[in-house]
Amino acid sequence: MKIAVLAGDGIGPEVTHEAVRVLEALGLPGLELSEGDVGAAAYRAHGHPLPEATVDLARASDAVLFGAVGDPACDHLERALRPEQAVLGLRTHLTLFANLRPAKAFAGLEELSALRPEIARKIDLLIVRELNGDVYFGDKGHRTLDDGRRQGWDMMAYAEDEVRRIAHLAFRAAQGRGKRLTSVDKANVLETSQLWRDVVIEVAADYPDIALDHMYVDNAAMQLVRAPGAFDVVLTGNLFGDILSDQASMCVGSIGLLASASLGERQTDYGTFGLYEPIHGSAPDIAGQGKANPMAAILSAAMMLRHSFGRETEAARIEAAVARALADGVRGGDLGGSAGTCAIGDAVLERL
Known part of the structure:
Protein backbone atom coordinates (compact mmCIF):
# COMPACT_ATOMS: atom_id res chain seq x y z
CA MET A 1 0.00 0.00 0.00
CA ALA A 103 -20.50 17.62 3.75
CA LYS A 104 -22.03 16.19 6.91
CA ALA A 105 -23.08 17.85 10.14
CA PHE A 106 -21.44 16.48 13.28
CA ALA A 107 -23.70 15.95 16.27
CA GLY A 108 -23.31 18.74 18.81
CA LEU A 109 -21.76 21.21 16.34
CA GLU A 110 -24.94 22.42 14.69
CA GLU A 111 -24.56 25.83 16.32
CA LEU A 112 -21.44 26.46 14.21
CA SER A 113 -23.52 26.56 11.03
CA ALA A 114 -24.97 29.82 9.76
CA LEU A 115 -28.20 27.85 9.31
CA ARG A 116 -30.70 27.08 12.03
CA PRO A 117 -29.63 24.00 14.04
CA GLU A 118 -32.69 21.98 13.03
CA ILE A 119 -31.75 22.52 9.38
CA ALA A 120 -27.99 22.08 9.78
CA ARG A 121 -28.23 18.74 11.58
CA LYS A 122 -29.88 17.20 8.52
CA ILE A 123 -26.90 17.86 6.22
CA ASP A 124 -25.39 14.66 4.83
CA LEU A 125 -24.51 15.05 1.18
CA LEU A 126 -21.74 14.38 -1.32
CA ILE A 127 -20.82 16.80 -4.09
CA VAL A 128 -19.23 15.20 -7.16
CA ARG A 129 -17.49 17.90 -9.20
CA GLU A 130 -15.87 17.45 -12.61
CA LEU A 131 -12.28 18.75 -12.50
CA ASN A 132 -10.74 18.70 -15.98
CA GLY A 133 -13.18 20.57 -18.21
CA ASP A 134 -15.59 23.51 -18.31
CA VAL A 135 -14.71 27.17 -18.49
CA TYR A 136 -11.58 26.76 -16.33
CA PHE A 137 -9.85 24.73 -19.03
CA GLY A 138 -11.41 26.25 -22.15
CA ASP A 139 -9.72 28.74 -24.45
CA LYS A 140 -9.55 32.22 -22.96
CA GLY A 141 -8.01 35.60 -23.55
CA HIS A 142 -8.35 39.35 -23.91
CA ARG A 143 -9.17 41.30 -27.06
CA THR A 144 -10.09 44.78 -28.21
CA LEU A 145 -13.44 45.24 -29.91
CA ASP A 146 -13.91 47.28 -33.05
CA ASP A 147 -15.10 50.26 -31.00
CA GLY A 148 -11.98 50.14 -28.82
CA ARG A 149 -13.47 48.50 -25.75
CA ARG A 150 -11.43 45.80 -23.99
CA GLN A 151 -13.07 42.40 -23.59
CA GLY A 152 -12.11 39.30 -21.63
CA TRP A 153 -13.49 35.95 -22.80
CA ASP A 154 -13.54 32.34 -21.65
CA MET A 155 -14.98 29.36 -23.49
CA MET A 156 -17.17 26.89 -21.59
CA ALA A 157 -17.24 23.44 -23.16
CA TYR A 158 -17.74 19.76 -22.33
CA ALA A 159 -17.37 16.75 -24.60
CA GLU A 160 -19.86 13.96 -24.02
CA ASP A 161 -17.21 11.47 -22.88
CA GLU A 162 -16.10 13.91 -20.16
CA VAL A 163 -19.67 14.13 -18.89
CA ARG A 164 -20.23 10.39 -19.19
CA ARG A 165 -17.26 9.35 -17.05
CA ILE A 166 -18.09 11.73 -14.19
CA ALA A 167 -21.76 10.73 -14.36
CA HIS A 168 -20.91 7.04 -13.99
CA LEU A 169 -18.77 7.81 -10.96
CA ALA A 170 -21.56 9.87 -9.36
CA PHE A 171 -24.19 7.18 -9.96
CA ARG A 172 -21.91 4.56 -8.39
CA ALA A 173 -21.39 6.86 -5.40
CA ALA A 174 -25.16 7.20 -5.05
CA GLN A 175 -25.50 3.42 -4.99
CA GLY A 176 -23.38 3.39 -1.85
CA ARG A 177 -25.41 6.13 -0.17
CA GLY A 178 -29.11 7.06 -0.31
CA LYS A 179 -29.62 6.13 -3.98
CA ARG A 180 -30.59 9.68 -4.96
CA LEU A 181 -28.69 11.87 -7.41
CA THR A 182 -29.29 15.53 -8.29
CA SER A 183 -27.59 16.75 -11.47
CA VAL A 184 -27.00 20.51 -11.38
CA ASP A 185 -26.73 22.53 -14.58
CA LYS A 186 -28.05 25.63 -16.36
CA ALA A 187 -29.65 23.91 -19.32
CA ASN A 188 -32.25 26.63 -19.79
CA VAL A 189 -29.49 29.03 -20.87
CA LEU A 190 -26.28 27.17 -21.74
CA GLU A 191 -25.79 24.68 -24.58
CA THR A 192 -22.95 23.13 -22.57
CA SER A 193 -25.43 22.39 -19.81
CA GLN A 194 -27.99 20.98 -22.25
CA LEU A 195 -25.43 18.43 -23.44
CA TRP A 196 -24.55 17.73 -19.80
CA ARG A 197 -28.19 17.00 -18.98
CA ASP A 198 -28.73 14.85 -22.08
CA VAL A 199 -25.71 12.67 -21.32
CA VAL A 200 -26.59 12.30 -17.64
CA ILE A 201 -30.04 11.07 -18.65
CA GLU A 202 -28.44 8.54 -21.01
CA VAL A 203 -26.13 7.26 -18.27
CA ALA A 204 -29.04 7.01 -15.83
CA ALA A 205 -30.44 4.13 -17.88
CA ASP A 206 -27.59 1.98 -16.51
CA TYR A 207 -28.64 2.72 -12.92
CA PRO A 208 -32.37 2.02 -12.56
CA ASP A 209 -31.97 1.82 -8.78
CA ILE A 210 -30.99 5.52 -8.54
CA ALA A 211 -33.61 8.28 -8.38
CA LEU A 212 -32.38 11.08 -10.67
CA ASP A 213 -33.56 14.67 -10.70
CA HIS A 214 -32.21 17.82 -12.34
CA MET A 215 -31.84 21.29 -10.86
CA TYR A 216 -30.68 24.63 -12.22
CA VAL A 217 -27.62 25.92 -10.40
CA ASP A 218 -29.27 29.07 -9.05
CA ASN A 219 -32.06 27.00 -7.54
CA ALA A 220 -29.52 24.51 -6.17
CA ALA A 221 -27.71 27.33 -4.38
CA MET A 222 -30.98 28.41 -2.77
CA GLN A 223 -31.98 24.86 -1.79
CA LEU A 224 -28.59 24.24 -0.15
CA VAL A 225 -29.56 26.97 2.30
CA ARG A 226 -33.29 26.27 2.54
CA ALA A 227 -33.27 22.48 2.76
CA PRO A 228 -29.75 20.96 2.49
CA GLY A 229 -31.01 17.72 4.01
CA ALA A 230 -32.95 17.04 0.82
CA PHE A 231 -29.72 16.33 -1.09
CA ASP A 232 -27.87 13.01 -1.25
CA VAL A 233 -25.37 13.09 -4.16
CA VAL A 234 -24.97 16.27 -6.18
CA LEU A 235 -23.33 15.95 -9.61
CA THR A 236 -22.16 19.07 -11.39
CA GLY A 237 -19.48 20.64 -13.57
CA ASN A 238 -16.25 22.38 -12.68
CA LEU A 239 -17.47 25.97 -12.32
CA PHE A 240 -20.75 25.25 -10.54
CA GLY A 241 -19.10 22.59 -8.38
CA ASP A 242 -16.40 24.98 -7.25
CA ILE A 243 -19.02 27.37 -5.91
CA LEU A 244 -21.54 24.89 -4.52
CA SER A 245 -18.96 22.76 -2.68
CA ASP A 246 -17.68 25.81 -0.79
CA GLN A 247 -21.24 26.83 0.00
CA ALA A 248 -22.01 23.35 1.32
CA SER A 249 -18.93 23.39 3.55
CA MET A 250 -20.04 26.60 5.22
CA CYS A 251 -23.55 25.25 5.68
CA VAL A 252 -21.89 22.60 7.85
CA GLY A 253 -20.06 25.31 9.77
CA SER A 254 -16.31 24.76 9.56
CA ILE A 255 -13.90 23.96 6.76
Whole structure:
Protein backbone atom coordinates (compact mmCIF):
# COMPACT_ATOMS: atom_id res chain seq x y z
CA MET A 1 0.00 0.00 0.00
CA LYS A 2 2.18 2.82 -1.32
CA ILE A 3 1.12 6.31 -0.25
CA ALA A 4 2.86 9.50 -1.39
CA VAL A 5 2.70 12.08 1.40
CA LEU A 6 2.88 15.64 0.02
CA ALA A 7 2.53 17.86 3.07
CA GLY A 8 3.21 21.18 1.33
CA ASP A 9 3.13 24.58 3.00
CA GLY A 10 1.85 26.40 6.07
CA ILE A 11 -0.14 24.11 8.34
CA GLY A 12 0.05 21.32 5.75
CA PRO A 13 2.95 19.48 7.42
CA GLU A 14 1.34 19.77 10.87
CA VAL A 15 -2.07 18.37 9.98
CA THR A 16 -0.65 15.76 7.63
CA HIS A 17 1.63 14.50 10.40
CA GLU A 18 -1.42 13.75 12.55
CA ALA A 19 -3.14 11.95 9.69
CA VAL A 20 -0.04 9.80 9.19
CA ARG A 21 -0.01 8.96 12.91
CA VAL A 22 -3.57 7.68 12.60
CA LEU A 23 -2.75 5.61 9.51
CA GLU A 24 0.25 4.04 11.21
CA ALA A 25 -1.78 3.24 14.33
CA LEU A 26 -4.07 1.00 12.26
CA GLY A 27 -1.23 -1.46 11.68
CA LEU A 28 -2.15 -2.01 8.03
CA PRO A 29 -0.02 -4.68 6.35
CA GLY A 30 2.29 -3.47 3.61
CA LEU A 31 1.83 0.24 4.36
CA GLU A 32 4.58 2.32 2.75
CA LEU A 33 4.71 6.11 3.22
CA SER A 34 7.04 8.23 1.08
CA GLU A 35 7.38 12.00 1.38
CA GLY A 36 7.72 14.48 -1.48
CA ASP A 37 8.06 18.25 -1.88
CA VAL A 38 5.24 20.37 -3.26
CA GLY A 39 4.17 24.01 -3.31
CA ALA A 40 6.34 26.82 -1.94
CA ALA A 41 8.51 24.31 -0.11
CA ALA A 42 9.27 22.63 -3.42
CA TYR A 43 9.92 25.94 -5.15
CA ARG A 44 12.50 26.89 -2.54
CA ALA A 45 14.20 23.51 -2.71
CA HIS A 46 13.94 22.78 -6.43
CA GLY A 47 12.91 25.98 -8.22
CA HIS A 48 9.44 24.68 -9.12
CA PRO A 49 6.24 24.07 -7.08
CA LEU A 50 5.79 20.64 -8.67
CA PRO A 51 9.17 19.00 -9.33
CA GLU A 52 9.39 16.09 -11.70
CA ALA A 53 10.52 13.86 -8.83
CA THR A 54 7.27 14.60 -6.98
CA VAL A 55 5.19 13.73 -10.02
CA ASP A 56 7.15 10.49 -10.42
CA LEU A 57 6.59 9.64 -6.75
CA ALA A 58 2.86 10.21 -7.08
CA ARG A 59 2.64 8.09 -10.21
CA ALA A 60 4.49 5.24 -8.51
CA SER A 61 2.07 5.29 -5.57
CA ASP A 62 -1.40 3.86 -5.03
CA ALA A 63 -2.69 7.12 -3.53
CA VAL A 64 -1.57 10.62 -2.53
CA LEU A 65 -2.16 12.21 0.87
CA PHE A 66 -1.94 15.97 0.32
CA GLY A 67 -1.62 18.76 2.89
CA ALA A 68 -1.95 22.30 1.56
CA VAL A 69 -0.06 24.76 -0.63
CA GLY A 70 0.21 28.52 -0.58
CA ASP A 71 2.62 31.12 0.74
CA PRO A 72 2.20 34.92 0.52
CA ALA A 73 5.96 35.22 0.08
CA CYS A 74 5.53 33.63 -3.36
CA ASP A 75 2.80 36.00 -4.60
CA HIS A 76 5.35 37.98 -6.61
CA LEU A 77 6.33 34.96 -8.73
CA GLU A 78 5.02 34.45 -12.24
CA ARG A 79 1.82 32.45 -12.15
CA ALA A 80 3.41 29.22 -13.41
CA LEU A 81 5.75 29.16 -10.39
CA ARG A 82 3.26 29.96 -7.66
CA PRO A 83 2.55 27.20 -5.12
CA GLU A 84 -1.12 26.85 -6.10
CA GLN A 85 -0.16 25.73 -9.59
CA ALA A 86 1.05 22.45 -8.09
CA VAL A 87 -2.55 21.41 -7.46
CA LEU A 88 -3.60 22.01 -11.07
CA GLY A 89 -0.43 20.29 -12.24
CA LEU A 90 -1.11 17.18 -10.17
CA ARG A 91 -4.68 16.98 -11.47
CA THR A 92 -3.36 17.14 -15.01
CA HIS A 93 -0.39 14.76 -14.64
CA LEU A 94 -2.44 12.21 -12.68
CA THR A 95 -5.61 12.61 -14.78
CA LEU A 96 -7.77 13.35 -11.76
CA PHE A 97 -11.14 14.32 -13.21
CA ALA A 98 -13.54 13.90 -10.27
CA ASN A 99 -13.61 15.72 -6.95
CA LEU A 100 -15.65 14.18 -4.14
CA ARG A 101 -16.46 16.46 -1.26
CA PRO A 102 -18.71 15.14 1.49
CA ALA A 103 -20.50 17.62 3.75
CA LYS A 104 -22.03 16.19 6.91
CA ALA A 105 -23.08 17.85 10.14
CA PHE A 106 -21.44 16.48 13.28
CA ALA A 107 -23.70 15.95 16.27
CA GLY A 108 -23.31 18.74 18.81
CA LEU A 109 -21.76 21.21 16.34
CA GLU A 110 -24.94 22.42 14.69
CA GLU A 111 -24.56 25.83 16.32
CA LEU A 112 -21.44 26.46 14.21
CA SER A 113 -23.52 26.56 11.03
CA ALA A 114 -24.97 29.82 9.76
CA LEU A 115 -28.20 27.85 9.31
CA ARG A 116 -30.70 27.08 12.03
CA PRO A 117 -29.63 24.00 14.04
CA GLU A 118 -32.69 21.98 13.03
CA ILE A 119 -31.75 22.52 9.38
CA ALA A 120 -27.99 22.08 9.78
CA ARG A 121 -28.23 18.74 11.58
CA LYS A 122 -29.88 17.20 8.52
CA ILE A 123 -26.90 17.86 6.22
CA ASP A 124 -25.39 14.66 4.83
CA LEU A 125 -24.51 15.05 1.18
CA LEU A 126 -21.74 14.38 -1.32
CA ILE A 127 -20.82 16.80 -4.09
CA VAL A 128 -19.23 15.20 -7.16
CA ARG A 129 -17.49 17.90 -9.20
CA GLU A 130 -15.87 17.45 -12.61
CA LEU A 131 -12.28 18.75 -12.50
CA ASN A 132 -10.74 18.70 -15.98
CA GLY A 133 -13.18 20.57 -18.21
CA ASP A 134 -15.59 23.51 -18.31
CA VAL A 135 -14.71 27.17 -18.49
CA TYR A 136 -11.58 26.76 -16.33
CA PHE A 137 -9.85 24.73 -19.03
CA GLY A 138 -11.41 26.25 -22.15
CA ASP A 139 -9.72 28.74 -24.45
CA LYS A 140 -9.55 32.22 -22.96
CA GLY A 141 -8.01 35.60 -23.55
CA HIS A 142 -8.35 39.35 -23.91
CA ARG A 143 -9.17 41.30 -27.06
CA THR A 144 -10.09 44.78 -28.21
CA LEU A 145 -13.44 45.24 -29.91
CA ASP A 146 -13.91 47.28 -33.05
CA ASP A 147 -15.10 50.26 -31.00
CA GLY A 148 -11.98 50.14 -28.82
CA ARG A 149 -13.47 48.50 -25.75
CA ARG A 150 -11.43 45.80 -23.99
CA GLN A 151 -13.07 42.40 -23.59
CA GLY A 152 -12.11 39.30 -21.63
CA TRP A 153 -13.49 35.95 -22.80
CA ASP A 154 -13.54 32.34 -21.65
CA MET A 155 -14.98 29.36 -23.49
CA MET A 156 -17.17 26.89 -21.59
CA ALA A 157 -17.24 23.44 -23.16
CA TYR A 158 -17.74 19.76 -22.33
CA ALA A 159 -17.37 16.75 -24.60
CA GLU A 160 -19.86 13.96 -24.02
CA ASP A 161 -17.21 11.47 -22.88
CA GLU A 162 -16.10 13.91 -20.16
CA VAL A 163 -19.67 14.13 -18.89
CA ARG A 164 -20.23 10.39 -19.19
CA ARG A 165 -17.26 9.35 -17.05
CA ILE A 166 -18.09 11.73 -14.19
CA ALA A 167 -21.76 10.73 -14.36
CA HIS A 168 -20.91 7.04 -13.99
CA LEU A 169 -18.77 7.81 -10.96
CA ALA A 170 -21.56 9.87 -9.36
CA PHE A 171 -24.19 7.18 -9.96
CA ARG A 172 -21.91 4.56 -8.39
CA ALA A 173 -21.39 6.86 -5.40
CA ALA A 174 -25.16 7.20 -5.05
CA GLN A 175 -25.50 3.42 -4.99
CA GLY A 176 -23.38 3.39 -1.85
CA ARG A 177 -25.41 6.13 -0.17
CA GLY A 178 -29.11 7.06 -0.31
CA LYS A 179 -29.62 6.13 -3.98
CA ARG A 180 -30.59 9.68 -4.96
CA LEU A 181 -28.69 11.87 -7.41
CA THR A 182 -29.29 15.53 -8.29
CA SER A 183 -27.59 16.75 -11.47
CA VAL A 184 -27.00 20.51 -11.38
CA ASP A 185 -26.73 22.53 -14.58
CA LYS A 186 -28.05 25.63 -16.36
CA ALA A 187 -29.65 23.91 -19.32
CA ASN A 188 -32.25 26.63 -19.79
CA VAL A 189 -29.49 29.03 -20.87
CA LEU A 190 -26.28 27.17 -21.74
CA GLU A 191 -25.79 24.68 -24.58
CA THR A 192 -22.95 23.13 -22.57
CA SER A 193 -25.43 22.39 -19.81
CA GLN A 194 -27.99 20.98 -22.25
CA LEU A 195 -25.43 18.43 -23.44
CA TRP A 196 -24.55 17.73 -19.80
CA ARG A 197 -28.19 17.00 -18.98
CA ASP A 198 -28.73 14.85 -22.08
CA VAL A 199 -25.71 12.67 -21.32
CA VAL A 200 -26.59 12.30 -17.64
CA ILE A 201 -30.04 11.07 -18.65
CA GLU A 202 -28.44 8.54 -21.01
CA VAL A 203 -26.13 7.26 -18.27
CA ALA A 204 -29.04 7.01 -15.83
CA ALA A 205 -30.44 4.13 -17.88
CA ASP A 206 -27.59 1.98 -16.51
CA TYR A 207 -28.64 2.72 -12.92
CA PRO A 208 -32.37 2.02 -12.56
CA ASP A 209 -31.97 1.82 -8.78
CA ILE A 210 -30.99 5.52 -8.54
CA ALA A 211 -33.61 8.28 -8.38
CA LEU A 212 -32.38 11.08 -10.67
CA ASP A 213 -33.56 14.67 -10.70
CA HIS A 214 -32.21 17.82 -12.34
CA MET A 215 -31.84 21.29 -10.86
CA TYR A 216 -30.68 24.63 -12.22
CA VAL A 217 -27.62 25.92 -10.40
CA ASP A 218 -29.27 29.07 -9.05
CA ASN A 219 -32.06 27.00 -7.54
CA ALA A 220 -29.52 24.51 -6.17
CA ALA A 221 -27.71 27.33 -4.38
CA MET A 222 -30.98 28.41 -2.77
CA GLN A 223 -31.98 24.86 -1.79
CA LEU A 224 -28.59 24.24 -0.15
CA VAL A 225 -29.56 26.97 2.30
CA ARG A 226 -33.29 26.27 2.54
CA ALA A 227 -33.27 22.48 2.76
CA PRO A 228 -29.75 20.96 2.49
CA GLY A 229 -31.01 17.72 4.01
CA ALA A 230 -32.95 17.04 0.82
CA PHE A 231 -29.72 16.33 -1.09
CA ASP A 232 -27.87 13.01 -1.25
CA VAL A 233 -25.37 13.09 -4.16
CA VAL A 234 -24.97 16.27 -6.18
CA LEU A 235 -23.33 15.95 -9.61
CA THR A 236 -22.16 19.07 -11.39
CA GLY A 237 -19.48 20.64 -13.57
CA ASN A 238 -16.25 22.38 -12.68
CA LEU A 239 -17.47 25.97 -12.32
CA PHE A 240 -20.75 25.25 -10.54
CA GLY A 241 -19.10 22.59 -8.38
CA ASP A 242 -16.40 24.98 -7.25
CA ILE A 243 -19.02 27.37 -5.91
CA LEU A 244 -21.54 24.89 -4.52
CA SER A 245 -18.96 22.76 -2.68
CA ASP A 246 -17.68 25.81 -0.79
CA GLN A 247 -21.24 26.83 0.00
CA ALA A 248 -22.01 23.35 1.32
CA SER A 249 -18.93 23.39 3.55
CA MET A 250 -20.04 26.60 5.22
CA CYS A 251 -23.55 25.25 5.68
CA VAL A 252 -21.89 22.60 7.85
CA GLY A 253 -20.06 25.31 9.77
CA SER A 254 -16.31 24.76 9.56
CA ILE A 255 -13.90 23.96 6.76
CA GLY A 256 -11.61 22.50 9.43
CA LEU A 257 -13.71 19.33 9.44
CA LEU A 258 -14.16 18.63 5.75
CA ALA A 259 -12.13 16.26 3.60
CA SER A 260 -12.02 15.72 -0.15
CA ALA A 261 -10.91 13.21 -2.75
CA SER A 262 -9.82 13.75 -6.34
CA LEU A 263 -10.14 10.56 -8.38
CA GLY A 264 -9.19 9.44 -11.87
CA GLU A 265 -9.63 6.44 -14.12
CA ARG A 266 -6.43 4.69 -13.10
CA GLN A 267 -6.96 1.49 -11.13
CA THR A 268 -4.35 0.02 -8.80
CA ASP A 269 -4.17 -3.42 -7.20
CA TYR A 270 -6.37 -2.05 -4.42
CA GLY A 271 -8.86 0.34 -6.01
CA THR A 272 -9.08 3.73 -7.69
CA PHE A 273 -6.02 5.97 -7.57
CA GLY A 274 -6.75 9.30 -5.92
CA LEU A 275 -5.42 12.39 -4.20
CA TYR A 276 -6.85 13.18 -0.78
CA GLU A 277 -6.71 16.53 0.99
CA PRO A 278 -8.49 18.70 3.56
CA ILE A 279 -10.41 21.52 1.88
CA HIS A 280 -8.80 24.23 4.02
CA GLY A 281 -5.79 26.18 2.84
CA SER A 282 -2.26 26.57 4.18
CA ALA A 283 -3.28 29.17 6.84
CA PRO A 284 0.17 30.80 7.01
CA ASP A 285 -0.98 33.06 9.88
CA ILE A 286 -1.02 30.10 12.30
CA ALA A 287 1.61 27.87 10.66
CA GLY A 288 4.11 26.36 13.07
CA GLN A 289 2.12 27.35 16.16
CA GLY A 290 0.44 23.99 16.79
CA LYS A 291 -3.02 25.54 16.54
CA ALA A 292 -4.32 23.93 13.34
CA ASN A 293 -7.18 21.46 13.48
CA PRO A 294 -5.99 18.20 11.85
CA MET A 295 -9.41 16.53 11.75
CA ALA A 296 -10.01 17.32 8.06
CA ALA A 297 -6.63 15.78 7.18
CA ILE A 298 -7.43 12.73 9.30
CA LEU A 299 -10.81 12.38 7.61
CA SER A 300 -9.07 12.70 4.23
CA ALA A 301 -6.98 9.68 5.20
CA ALA A 302 -10.22 7.83 5.95
CA MET A 303 -11.54 8.70 2.47
CA MET A 304 -8.29 7.39 1.02
CA LEU A 305 -8.67 4.05 2.77
CA ARG A 306 -12.25 3.78 1.52
CA HIS A 307 -11.85 4.79 -2.13
CA SER A 308 -8.28 3.80 -3.00
CA PHE A 309 -7.78 0.74 -0.79
CA GLY A 310 -11.24 -0.69 -0.20
CA ARG A 311 -10.69 -0.52 3.57
CA GLU A 312 -14.22 0.43 4.61
CA THR A 313 -13.87 -0.95 8.14
CA GLU A 314 -10.77 1.10 8.92
CA ALA A 315 -12.22 4.21 7.26
CA ALA A 316 -15.36 3.95 9.37
CA ARG A 317 -13.25 3.47 12.51
CA ILE A 318 -11.37 6.71 11.85
CA GLU A 319 -14.57 8.63 11.18
CA ALA A 320 -16.15 7.25 14.36
CA ALA A 321 -13.08 8.22 16.39
CA VAL A 322 -13.22 11.79 15.07
CA ALA A 323 -16.96 12.02 15.77
CA ARG A 324 -16.44 10.69 19.30
CA ALA A 325 -13.65 13.18 19.99
CA LEU A 326 -15.90 16.02 18.86
CA ALA A 327 -18.79 14.71 20.96
CA ASP A 328 -16.45 14.63 23.96
CA GLY A 329 -15.68 18.32 23.49
CA VAL A 330 -12.28 18.10 21.80
CA ARG A 331 -12.27 21.19 19.61
CA GLY A 332 -9.65 23.31 17.91
CA GLY A 333 -9.67 27.07 17.63
CA ASP A 334 -11.71 26.94 14.42
CA LEU A 335 -14.51 25.33 16.44
CA GLY A 336 -14.29 27.73 19.35
CA GLY A 337 -12.08 25.45 21.45
CA SER A 338 -8.49 25.54 22.61
CA ALA A 339 -7.14 22.08 21.73
CA GLY A 340 -3.89 22.14 19.76
CA THR A 341 -2.90 20.08 16.75
CA CYS A 342 -1.08 17.31 18.64
CA ALA A 343 -3.72 17.18 21.37
CA ILE A 344 -6.45 16.66 18.80
CA GLY A 345 -4.40 13.93 17.14
CA ASP A 346 -3.89 12.27 20.51
CA ALA A 347 -7.61 12.43 21.23
CA VAL A 348 -8.50 10.76 17.95
CA LEU A 349 -5.87 8.06 18.51
CA GLU A 350 -7.18 7.34 22.00
CA ARG A 351 -10.69 6.83 20.65
CA LEU A 352 -9.46 4.82 17.71
